[in-house]
Amino acid sequence: MTLSLHTEFPAPDRVIVHVGGRLDAMTFGELDEAMPALFRRLDDGGTVVIDLAGLEYVSSAGLRSFAKIRKSMRARGGHTLLLNPQPQVRKVFDIVKAVPVSEVFTSTQELDAYLDRMQRQITEGDSDA
Amino acid sequence: MVLRSIASRMALWVLAGSTLVLAAIGALLLSLTRAQILQHTHHEAAALAASAGSEIQARIDRVAISAQMLATIIATRQDSAEPLLRDTLQANRDMDGLAAVFRPSSNPVDALPYSPFVGRLDNGALASRDLSRDAKPYWKSNWFLGGLGCSAGCWQRPFLSLSRQRQLINYSVAISHEGHPVGIINADVTLDWLHRILGHLDKPEGAYAFVLDSDGDYLAHDNPALVGKRGAPALLEALASDQAESVRLSVAQNPQVHGAVWVYSAPIEGTHWRLGLVVPEVQIYAGVRRIFLWGLLLGILALLCVALITLLTIRRTMAPLGVLADRAEHVARGELDFELPSTSRHDEVGRLTQSFDQMRHELALHLQDLARVAREKQRLASELEIAHQIQIGLLPSEHYLDAVCAHFELHAALRPARAVGGDLYSYFMLDPERFFVMVGDVSDKGIPAALFMAQTITLAKALAPRAQTPRNLLRLLNLELCRGNDSCMFVTLLCGLLDTNSGNLVLASAGHEPPILCGHGAPQLLDFITGAVLGLYEDSDYPEHHLRLRQGETLLMYTDGITEASDHHQQMYGIERTVECLAQVPSAAPTAGYIERLLGDVDRFVADAAQADDITLLALTWHGAAQADADVCVASQLADVFAGLDRCEHLLQQANVPSALRGDMRLVLEELMVNTVEYGYPDGRVGQIRVLLQPRPDAVTVELIDDGVAFDPLQSVCPNLPGDLADHEQIGGLGIHLARTVTSEMRYTRDAHGNHLLLRFIYPNQNGSSS
Numbered sequence: 036m037t038l039s040l041h042t043e044f045p046a047p048d049r050v051i052v053h054v055g056g057r058l059d060a061m062t063f064g065e066l067d068e069a070m071p072a073l074f075r076r077l078d079d080g081g082t083v084v085i086d087l088a089g090l091e092y093v094s095s096a097g098l099r100s101f102a103k104i105r106k107s108m109r110a111r112g113g114h115t116l117l118l119n120p121q122p123q124v125r126k127v128f129d130i131v132k133a134v135p136v137s138e139v140f141t142s143t144q145e146l147d148a149y150l151d152r153m154q155r156q157i158t159e160g161d162s163d164a
Numbered sequence: 165m166v167l168r169s170i171a172s173r174m175a176l177w178v179l180a181g182s183t184l185v186l187a188a189i190g191a192l193l194l195s196l197t198r199a200q201i202l203q204h205t206h207h208e209a210a211a212l213a214a215s216a217g218s219e220i221q222a223r224i225d226r227v228a229i230s231a232q233m234l235a236t237i238i239a240t241r242q243d244s245a246e247p248l249l250r251d252t253l254q255a256n257r258d259m260d261g262l263a264a265v266f267r268p269s270s271n272p273v274d275a276l277p278y279s280p281f282v283g284r285l286d287n288g289a290l291a292s293r294d295l296s297r298d299a300k301p302y303w304k305s306n307w308f309l310g311g312l313g314c315s316a317g318c319w320q321r322p323f324l325s326l327s328r329q330r331q332l333i334n335y336s337v338a339i340s341h342e343g344h345p346v347g348i349i350n351a352d353v354t355l356d357w358l359h360r361i362l363g364h365l366d367k368p369e370g371a372y373a374f375v376l377d378s379d380g381d382y383l384a385h386d387n388p389a390l391v392g393k394r395g396a397p398a399l400l401e402a403l404a405s406d407q408a409e410s411v412r413l414s415v416a417q418n419p420q421v422h423g424a425v426w427v428y429s430a431p432i433e434g435t436h437w438r439l440g441l442v443v444p445e446v447q448i449y450a451g452v453r454r455i456f457l458w459g460l461l462l463g464i465l466a467l468l469c470v471a472l473i474t475l476l477t478i479r480r481t482m483a484p485l486g487v488l489a490d491r492a493e494h495v496a497r498g499e500l501d502f503e504l505p506s507t508s509r510h511d512e513v514g515r516l517t518q519s520f521d522q523m524r525h526e527l528a529l530h531l532q533d534l535a536r537v538a539r540e541k542q543r544l545a546s547e548l549e550i551a552h553q554i555q556i557g558l559l560p561s562e563h564y565l566d567a568v569c570a571h572f573e574l575h576a577a578l579r580p581a582r583a584v585g586g587d588l589y590s591y592f593m594l595d596p597e598r599f600f601v602m603v604g605d606v607s608d609k610g611i612p613a614a615l616f617m618a619q620t621i622t623l624a625k626a627l628a629p630r631a632q633t634p635r636n637l638l639r640l641l642n643l644e645l646c647r648g649n650d651s652c653m654f655v656t657l658l659c660g661l662l663d664t665n666s667g668n669l670v671l672a673s674a675g676h677e678p679p680i681l682c683g684h685g686a687p688q689l690l691d692f693i694t695g696a697v698l699g700l701y702e703d704s705d706y707p708e709h710h711l712r713l714r715q716g717e718t719l720l721m722y723t724d725g726i727t728e729a730s731d732h733h734q735q736m737y738g739i740e741r742t743v744e745c746l747a748q749v750p751s752a753a754p755t756a757g758y759i760e761r762l763l764g765d766v767d768r769f770v771a772d773a774a775q776a777d778d779i780t781l782l783a784l785t786w787h788g789a790a791q792a793d794a795d796v797c798v799a800s801q802l803a804d805v806f807a808g809l810d811r812c813e814h815l816l817q818q819a820n821v822p823s824a825l826r827g828d829m830r831l832v833l834e835e836l837m838v839n840t841v842e843y844g845y846p847d848g849r850v851g852q853i854r855v856l857l858q859p860r861p862d863a864v865t866v867e868l869i870d871d872g873v874a875f876d877p878l879q880s881v882c883p884n885l886p887g888d889l890a891d892h893e894q895i896g897g898l899g900i901h902l903a904r905t906v907t908s909e910m911r912y913t914r915d916a917h918g919n920h921l922l923l924r925f926i927y928p929n930q931n932g933s934s935s
Contacts (some may be wrong), residue, residue: 059806059834060802060806060838061802061803061806072678073190092827092830092831094831094835094838094899094902095835095898095899095902096838096899098898099898105888122824123827126202127831127902130901130905130906131883131885131898131901131902132885132888132903133888134888161284
């Protein structure tokens with residue numbers, strides 16, 4: 036089984052990347068190559084949501100890819116949020132403490148609540164300014 | 165509250181005790197005094213009564229004598245009777261009247277004889293008349309007829325003279341002429357003088373006197389109302405009795421006197437009268453009672469004073485004790501720094517204060533000592549703990565799995581009886597194909613044994629490469645240990661050298677317990693010839709014993725801690741029980757099973773008796789040169805590696821390995837193999853990577869062999885994991901870290917074929933977790 040990628044843009048400042056299959060030393064390149072194009076279409080300060088519901092397996096190479104995405108987004112003033120990690124993926128994340136716990140969500144509702152809260156903060160910040 | 169102080173209690177007791185003693189003495193004294201006073205009163209009153217009696221008698225005698233003389237004279241000179249009567253009356257004022265009356269002649273014609281009566285008038289003058297001229301004939305009256313019979317004189321009954329308005333009593337004497345009574349002399353005696361005598365008696369206060377006549381009527385009485393009345397029956401009865409002189413009556417007849425009385429009486433001679441003196445008992449004891457009451461009052465006052473003085477004295481004496489009691493509470497709280505009352509007294513309180521002070525000082529010293537000992541003990545304990553850690557550090561791990569082909573497996577257990585012990589075991593690869601193992605027991609226990617054990621283990625490791633065979637090793641070790649062993653400690657040691665390819669085992673023993681071979685049939689005790697213990701005799705030799713382990717056989721080595729484990733009745737576990745216990749272990753059991761079984765059985769046998777000796781147990785299982793179930797061989801290229809990974813996964817799936825474990829294994833294999841591909845061949849050549857899979861019932865063993873550069877993943881540094889990988893510039897070591905974490909067990913060796921990595925994945929449902 037190989038890697039499957041599928042992206043959608045629900046808003047100009049948000050992209051959802053559905054990652055499926057296996058993300059290992061063989062397949063991590065595909066993700067790495069796909070991302071720059073997405074970044075270009077995304078507004079600065081936007082959010083990348085990586086939906087891991089379909090990802091069965093990740094190895095250290097995959098972890099490095101996620102780290103690269105997070106690093107790029109941080110450089111653009113944006114956020115990277117991870118959604119729905121499966122048991123094996125979750126275990127690997129836990130062992131290497133790959134991402135802050137606050138950026139991993141187990142359900143879409145949880146993620147939406149978080150995004151709403153963030154949105155409100157930004158708009159309030161704008162009105163204050 | 166008040167009674168809580170010793171002083172008040174003692175004062176109270178002194179008061180109570182003194183009161184009791186004084187009351188007893190007082191009561192005794194009172195009764196003695198009463199008896200004495202009574203005696204005295206008896207004497208006095210009896211004397212008084214007697215003297216009064218004699219005074220009365222003297223007066224009466226005068227009347228009687230006068231009357232008798234008159235009778236004698238008048239018998240012959242009847243005519244001069246009247247002047248005689250006058251003279252006599254003149255001379256004796258006790259008489260109120262005198263009569264000389266004669267019996268009329270038997271001839272009625274004769275004139276009546278002149279019978280004069282001379283009486284004293286109220287003015288003192290004497291008047292006479294002739295009684296024969298009275299209307300009532302005297303010779304027929306009782307007093308005359310009675311008087312005729314009284315030749316020696318008799319006292320008649322008293323009577324109240326109506327003519328003279330006074331109480332009178334008659335004394336009659338017969339006038340005899342020629343032996344015949346011809347008349348009588350009758351003297352009227354007033355009783356006024358009797359009253360006067362009674363009145364003038366020197367009586368005690370409250371006492372009264374009386375005179376009783378022969379009939380028991382009162383002739384005279386200090387209470388005039390009773391005169392003429394009859395005496396009380398009790399009185400009369402008492403007077404009639406033998407002890408008439410002093411009699412106690414519970415009730416007096418005299419209404420003026422209350423309570424019991426003492427009656428003292430004296431007879432009046434010549435009459436049948438009795439003089440009585442009555443003294444109320446109250447009066448007798450009045451004095452003594454008053455004195456006693458005063459005494460009582462003074463006694464009570466004195467007692468109160470004594471109690472007060474006792475209270476004050478004791479309180480003053482005990483004052484330091486109160487302070488001491490207070491200080492003792494300080495001591496109980498651990499405060500030893502306080503002031504004690506200064507005392508120069510040499511009594512018990514002074515001594516107590518001094519001893520208290522001394523006790524405080526010695527207690528402080530003792531506490532210091534105790535603290536020092538406690539620190540010392542703590543230091544020793546911590547040193548002992550460090551020694552324990554060091555000793556544990558000297559021992560290799562409790563499980564060893566052959567890294568090359570998993571041909572053999574070793575499990576060990578060591579339980580020191582104290583913090584540190586003298587048992588030891590060790591094992592190491594002498595070279596890539598020979599595995600050295602030993603178990604030993606130092607003669608003593610505790611720290612000396614631990615030091616000797618450390619020396620033995622270190623020497624054995626150092627000497628093994630030179631010795632090459634167990635026999636040589638024991639000889640060399642013996643020589644080294646004999647050197648400078650003045651304390652004559654020794655160690656028993658069992659050495660084994662295993663050929664990891666063939667399963668050939670060479671054993672040599674220095675006085676150690678024989679090992680037991682298990683796995684095929686009944687356990688077999690390998691009781692071969694042993695040499696002497698190490699450290700005592702320099703020229704000892706150690707014969708070797710050769711055997712070949714068959715697949716699935718386990719060699720069990722142990723120390724005497726097992727066989728000599730004792731229960732409460734000092735009964736030893738013994739080698740028979742050991743063999744029996746091992747016989748019950750199923751032949752396919754894992755190596756650790758032998759150890760668990762035997763230790764469990766020993767524990768049950770010993771129950772809660774203290775462990776006397778160190779226990780060491782070592783099991784070596786030969787799995788044999790079994791072929792790997794699956795052998796995947798790939799070139800050192802990424803695509804080949806992933807193809808190999810897929811094949812492995814397929815094989816594992818066929819072997820029914822759970823999917824979670826397959827995921828773990830894939831992750832580990834990918835990380836390790838990708839790592840080998842990336843870093844194992846810096847010269848660019850294409851190498852070969854072999855994966856040998858051995859699924860077993862409880863775990864999957866994987867041997868990973870590559871011909872790349874030497875690399876021990878167990879030695880790689882653990883990456884710094886801050887919680888966010890994106891914070892790192894370069895992320896390295898992640899894969900190795902993942903592989904090490906997920907694998908249950910990992911062993912590395914390198915030999916001529918290259919790197920051997922033995923991985924073990926224990927089934928999650930057997931261990932509770934997959935990592």
